Amino acid sequence: MLTGKQKRYLRSKAHHIKPILQVGKGGVNENLIKQVDDALEARELIKVSILQNCVENKEEVAHFISKGTQAEIVQIIGNTLVFYKESSENKTIILP
Incomplete structure (x- = not known):
């Protein structure tokens, strides 16, 4: 579970990131969960x-998505979701 300070820090880091995945008519399925999990492992x-x-x-x-990938929901703003999950191999973000 992320603290408020950690979420604030992650929101500031995510501000300049472009969305890399889209959820469309098919909704959330196994394939989307797998793609999100792989992206989180690579980027956090x-x-x-x-x-x-x-x-x-x-x-x-x-x-x-959060339940399927065990990721934290950092922010829901408009139609954009921000997720964080600590990478086991590519750790780059150090939380305050």
Whole structure:
């Protein structure tokens, strides 16, 4: 569980990152979870964009991705989700 100070730090780091994955009409599925998990292992901090044709709401999408990857939800802003998960091999972000 992240503290408020850690979330604030991660939000500032994520500000300049572009979303690398999109959730569309298919919603959250096994393939998306696998892609998010791989991206988190490589980068630790990612943004996921939710398209307008996604049938699930953004809180459900965030919950499903977070539960499937054991990642922390840093921020939900508009249709963009920010996730953090500490990498086991490529650790680059040091939390305060």
